[in-house]
Amino acid sequence: MPRSAHGARALSSVMVVLFSVSLSTSLGAGPVAAATSLIGGARLLTALPSPATFNTNLLLAGSSSAAEPSIRTDRFGRSFVIGPTGVPAGCKAFRVTHDGSASTFLGFPDHTAGGGDCDWAIGPQETATLPGFGAPTDDGLAYSSLTLANITTGKSNDGGTTFGPPNAYSQQVAGDDRMWMAADPKLNSLGFDDVYMTYHDISIVDIQLGVSRDGGQTYVQNVPIINPADVPQTQWQGSLNSPPGPAGNGLGNIVARRPTGGALTLYSIFVTPDSSQDNINQGLAATGNFNRVYEAVGTVTDVPAPGAAIISWRNYEVYHGPIGSRYDRIFPITVVDAAGKVYAMWTDGNHIMVKNDATGTGWNPAAAPTLIANPTGVNTTIMPWASAGAGGIADVVFYGAAGGSGAQPNPQDDPNNQWNVYMAQTIDGGATWGV
Structure with a gap:
């Protein structure tokens, strides 16, 4: 199930499920009914089950040996899926019809x-x-594929029917891991897409940023997203030889938002140990109990292409959890709705946790997150993923397990776990969630 920090994975075929009824439609105009109680200082929202339904699962033809897929949806409602098969076997790609009834294998x-x-x-x-x-x-379709030594990149401008030659050494920082991508919704001055890619370097585990101004074919190194003026380097810095070196940090996705007629802003999310000393201690203990959650917000100054983008990053603490808590359970995730509200989500292994802020810069790290209510019997949650829509609407999907004990520190490893995939949605800006 979970991906390790350095790419270990279980292999399987890829299944895709699409909604046949949207929750925002089926729930009507009013918010989901919810009751609020307290668990460990966090608000637990227990909501009535939503009446959303799903189409029949679609097995993607040719997806054997692919695992842990990434998925994006274009303006036509088509889903593009890409899944790793291991190095040097490559990434398999697929295009799925709008209704989820059929798929096309796009090759490697x-x-x-x-x-x-x-x-x-x-x-x-x-x-x-x-x-x-x-x-x-x-639409422009850019991909990335990890070799650990570097990141292979490339693009298609015909909906994935053909791809150009791969660029096997796209990043100027060698020794890379777990990249995330986002594209500016506006073309640059040359008529190409600007693509932003974050990734870990494996030397000090900094979160690097590469920027493409030709649609994802080539990249130029930009500034890292962690600002040491906001988060001390000794608190988040890792080491190639950990353990016994410091533990480092956990990286989530990247979002690019440009309102109509406005400037581009980038958002990302990461988690760190409690302190510099805790970082050292966890490196020695070979643990990754990262209990501090941060939102990284990048202000982008438009520069005519092919000039390098000017990006100023600030980091804002979302939540400072109890020391020993573990929020790096693959992966923290952030999304931004059409009104600009920012949602940060993660899991402690037992519940999906969520906080939201109007801009992504005004969090109160002492305020407890909301715990999205687990379905009946579920006591283990991992691998949240989210998407946001119109103002006030956000969805999160996650793996949930029942049957095991849910005991920390590793509830996901209980052999009695019975796994399913669940979805929760808010239509009122995070005040209530339906599961």
Whole structure:
């Protein structure tokens, strides 16, 4: 189930499930009924089950040996799925119809050069063409594929029907891990998509940022997203030889938001140990109990392409949990709705936790998060993933298990766990959640 910090994985086929009824429609205009109680200082929202239904699971043809897929949806409602098969076997890619009834195997965009982790970013249809590509006929589709030594990147401008030559050494920092991607919803001055990719370097476990100004084919190193003026370097710095070196940090996704007529802002999320000393202690103990959650907000100054983007990062503490708590359970996730409200989500292994803020810069780290109510019998949760829509609407999906004890520190390892996939949604900006 979970992905390790350095790409270990279980292999399986890929299943895709799409909604046949949206929760916001089926629930009507009013918020989900909820009762609030207190558990360990956090608010637990217990909501009535939503009446949403799902279509029949779709087995993606050709997906054997692929695992831990990433998925993006374009403006036409088509889903693009990409899943690693291991290094150097590459990343398998698929396109799924809007209704989830059929899929097309797109092959290996990376020409099997990577396969440790994979991700997508979808941008608007480009008006410019790189050498070796045909004229753009669809949204820009950029991919990344991990080799650990570096990250292979490339793009398609025809909906994934063809991909250009892979760029096997796209990053200027060697020794990389677990990348995340997002595209600016506006074309740059040359007519290409701007693509932003975060990743860990494996030397000091800093969170690096590469920026592409040609739609995801090539990248130039930008500034890291952790600002040492906001979070001391000794609190988050890791080591290639951990243990016994310091434990480091946990990295989540990246979001690019540009309101109509406005400037681009980037958002990411990460977790760290409690303090510099705790970072050292956990490195020695070979633990990763990261109990502090941060939102990274990047203010982007538009620069005509191909000039380097100017990005100023600030880090804001979302939640400072009890020492010993573990919030790096693959992965913390952040999303931003159409009104600009920012949601931060993570799990302690037993509950999905969530906080929200109007801008992503005004969190109160002492305020406890909301605990999304578990379905009946579920006592273990891992791997949250989320998406946001219109103002006040956000969805989170997660693996939940019943049958085991739910005992810390590793409730996910109980052999009696029976796993299912669940979804929760808010339609009132996080005040209530339906599961």
